[in-house]
Amino acid sequence: MLVLSRRPGEAIRIGDDILVSVIQVKGDRITLGIEAPRDVQVLRCELVEEVAEQNKVASRLPAAAVESFLRVLNAERMGYAAPGNDQDG
Amino acid sequence: MKSVKTRATADLFFPQGLVGYPAWQRFRLVHSPDLDPVAIMESEEDPEVVFFVTRPTLVLPSYAVTITPATREALHLADDEEPAILCILVISEEPFAITANLLGPILFNPLEGIAYQAVLQDSTYSARHPVPIPALTDEAT
Numbered sequence: 001m002l003v004l005s006r007r008p009g010e011a012i013r014i015g016d017d018i019l020v021s022v023i024q025v026k027g028d029r030i031t032l033g034i035e036a037p038r039d040v041q042v043l044r045c046e047l048v049e050e051v052a053e054q055n056k057v058a059s060r061l062p063a064a065a066v067e068s069f070l071r072v073l074n075a076e077r078m079g080y081a082a083p084g085n086d087q088d089g
Numbered sequence: 090m091k092s093v094k095t096r097a098t099a100d101l102f103f104p105q106g107l108v109g110y111p112a113w114q115r116f117r118l119v120h121s122p123d124l125d126p127v128a129i130m131e132s133e134e135d136p137e138v139v140f141f142v143t144r145p146t147l148v149l150p151s152y153a154v155t156i157t158p159a160t161r162e163a164l165h166l167a168d169d170e171e172p173a174i175l176c177i178l179v180i181s182e183e184p185f186a187i188t189a190n191l192l193g194p195i196l197f198n199p200l201e202g203i204a205y206q207a208v209l210q211d212s213t214y215s216a217r218h219p220v221p222i223p224a225l226t227d228e229a230t
Contacts, residue, residue, distance in 0.1 A: 038159040043208050050216040051193030051208050052109025058177045058190070059110075059138045065180040069141070072185065073124065076226045 101130070101197055101204040104163070108193055108206050113138060116204075127178070127225055130195075141178040148176065148189045148220050154196065154209065163205055164198045172196040178220065187225070192216040 004012060011021040018040065021033040034042050061069075099118040106113050115133040126147055132138035145152040154174060156166075164172055175195045179188045191214035197204035 038157070039163070041208075044210055047192065047208050047210050048108060051190065051206070054177065054179060054190045054193065054216045055107050055109055055206075058140050058179045059132075061141075061180050062182070065182045065185075068182060068185055069180045069187070070123075072222055073127065073225060076222050 099199075100202050101195075102202055103204045103206065105205065108208060118142070128175075130175075130177075141180070142175040142195065143178060143189070143225060145174055145176040145189065145191055145194055147224050148218060149191060149214075152191060152214070154194060154207065155211075156196070160196065160205060160207065164196060164203050165201050166198055170198075173199040179217065187220040187222065188215075188217040189220050190216045191218045 006012065006022045008022050008024050011019055013019050017037050019035040021035075023031040023033050025031075036042055098120070101116040101118055103114045103116070105111060113132050113134055117131045117133060119129040119131060121129070127141055127143045130140040130142050156172060161168070166172060173196070175197075176189045176191055177193070177195070179190070180186075181188075191209075192212070193206055193208055193216060195204055195206050
């Protein structure tokens with residue numbers, strides 16, 4: 001990883017098409033401006049990680065969870081409301 | 090899921106794969122009368138990779154995604170065409186719970202099958218939105 005120090009008003013160019021500018025620093029918060037081609041995604045890492053993590057969990061459902069799910073869907077469809085459900089069915 | 094009767098399939102191709110999994114590009118979307126409106130999305134690269142998916146508006150009726158021009162182009166959609174949208178479900182036990190990933194929906198061109206998993210960073214949608222079971226057996230929509 002390349003580590004640089006920048007002050008507000010300074011910028012970093014990445015490749016030919018991407019510009020990252022430091023707009024302001026306030027306390028522990030940095031405001032960045034990013035210019036990139038429209039086909040380049042610019043995303044907050046933690047959101048990407050959350051989606052990736054849910055993809056991982058969703059792709060590895062234990063067989064027992066799948067069986068419960070199918071059973072629950074079937075029961076719901078047949079109108080056997082589980083205790084605690086307060087819908088009319 | 091051999092015990093589930095299947096009815097219809099569609100093929101999805103994600104040029105960029107799924108978020109975090111660029112190698113998972115080709116999926117088969119399988120519908121079954123036993124599961125509708127939940128469907129199954131099976132990986133063609135790894136048959137053990139299977140997802141439950143459904144329409145996000147069943148989970149959250151107000152769910153709305155703004156499609157950027159870049160995404161529209163990537164999906165080969167004309168200006169007046171809308172993508173089909175699905176969300177991936179997670180089932181957990183102890184206690185039993187179902188959540189939907191509304192932060193990372195799947196957008197696809199229903200005619201061509203080109204697909205893309207978006208990360209909706211301008212929204213406040215959750216990657217683990219709770220799903221009440223009756224929402225998944227609503228056959229009226």
